[in-house]
Amino acid sequence: MKDENNIRHTCISTKKFSHIVCGDNVVCSSFEQDRDQIIEQLPRKNELVRQTEHSTKTAAANIDTIIVVCAVEPEPSLELVDHYIVAAELLAAETIIVINKMDLNNAKSVVSIIKAKYKDLPYPIIETKKNDFSSLDHLANQLKNKTCIFVGQSGVGKSTLINALIPDLNIETQSISDQITQGKHTTSTTTLYDFPHGGELIDSPGVRNFSAPKLNARSIIKGFIEIDKFSRQCKFHDCKHINEPQCAVKLAVDKNIINTERYISYQNMIKPYI
Ligand SMILES: Nc1nc2c(ncn2[C@@H]2O[C@H](COP(=O)(O)OP(=O)(O)O)[C@@H](O)[C@H]2O)c(=O)[nH]1
Ligand SMILES: [Mg+2]
Ligand SMILES: [Zn+2]
Known part of the structure; x- marks a missing residue:
């Protein structure tokens, strides 16, 4: 745990605070010479929830920025990217899309597909590759x-x-072949690390399954900001933008003002909730 001067402290926690996660802010009092004790948990600005088969668990809290990493290889799932963007919007966190492995052969075509989809949206797209310090510096600055x-x-x-x-x-x-044969993520615990120039990173397992809390039809619409914007012009105030008449969202899709693939992601995401 770190204090306001960024100095690390060893803290002990009673059972009452056992639900505290990476990114939480707490109040501590000194307990023993070199140890503090948590006495209060401060309110969270947001929390990142991980859904397993049987339960939902808070994985991290107080996230400012979600970096959605795609790569030239494995082939990007842009529906998954949309899923993360929805979560980021609902957490009021910033989204940055990273396209990694730009050293690989078909990098240009992957970049153009991703940029075509997100060009009218406010999410920065940063291209990176291993050992390329200028692209990594650019990311670090963000x-x-x-x-x-x-x-x-x-x-x-x-x-x-x-x-x-x-x-x-x-x-x-880990190499991709190792991951496939072992069928699991390499990272297995949630840890908070400091960036050398300020800020911190939470590295969390199973983040593929994370979502923002309280997903429902209304929150999913909010998560697609361009759909949310047009939904105000729909005939019905509770329009789900699927089959309703005089739907401004569908009209915007037909006119190519809203990207069709984004709309398909939206349809697939909202289906279980309507
Ligand atoms: N060609 C290339 N390979 C990379 C790049 N970045 C990572 N890799 C390789 O991709 C594999 C998976 O990387 P890893 O960081 O474990 O992926 P993670 O599962 O997303 O954490 C490893 O073999 C890395 O060496 C890159 O920019 N270019
Ligand atoms: Mg990893
Ligand atoms: Zn509509």
């Missing part, structure tokens, strides 16, 4: 003084990027 989390498919290079941003860290990276 993350300065923020509490960040990296999300994305297995094998896109999240751990590699994190190691590059925090040089002393050396967290485990």
Whole structure:
């Protein structure tokens, strides 16, 4: 745990505070010579929830920026990217899309597909590749003084990027073939790390399954900001933009003002909730 001067303290926690997660802010009092005790948990600005088969668990709190990492390889799932963007919007966190492995052959075509989809949206797209200091510097600057989390498919290079941003860290990276044969993520605990130039990173397991709390039809509409914007012009105030007449969203899709693939992601995401 760190204080306001960024100095680390060892803290003990009673059972009452056992639900505290990475990113939480707490009040401590001194307990023993070199240890503090948590006496209060401060309110969270947001929380990131992980859904497992049987339960939902808070994985992290107080996230400023969600870095959605895609790569030239494995082939990006842009529906998954939309899923993360919805979560980021609902958390009121900033989204940055990273396209990693720009050294690979078909990088240009992957970039143009991703840029075509997101060109009218306010999410920065940063291209990176291993050992390319200028692109990594650019990313580091965007993350300065923020509490960040990296999300994305297995094998896109999240751990590699994190190691590059925090040089002393050396967290485990894994080849794609190892990940497939073992069928799991390399990272297995949730830890908060400091960026060398300010800010921090929360590295969390199973982030593929995370979502913002309270997903429902209304919150999903809010998560697609361009759909939300047009929904105010629909005939019905509770329009779900699927089959309703005089739907301004569908009209905007027909006119190519709203990107069709974004709309398809929206349809697939909202289906279970209507
Ligand atoms: N060619 C290339 N390979 C990379 C790049 N970044 C990471 N990798 C490789 O991709 C594999 C998966 O990386 P890792 O960081 O473990 O991915 P994670 O599952 O998202 O954490 C490893 O073999 C890395 O060496 C890159 O920019 N270019
Ligand atoms: Mg990893
Ligand atoms: Zn509508």
